Amino acid sequence: MGTSPDLTGAHWRKSSYSGTNGGDCVEVADGCAASVPVRDSKNPSGPVIVIGADAWRGFVTSL
16 A cells, blocks of 8 residues: 655645535645545545545546
8 A cells, every 4th residue: 555645734725616605515726746635625624535646647547
């Protein structure tokens, strides 16, 4: 198993499609070359899923 990226000081962002009503949103952290950290915007101190950049790219493309 690989090591998780250091997310200290990470800049988290939500999709521009998320709106401002506090609904179900995910956030991603920028700046990790080989992976994309993802978390629940309603629980920012909760768990983070780290997805490989290629897998994330495929996921976003399929949307």
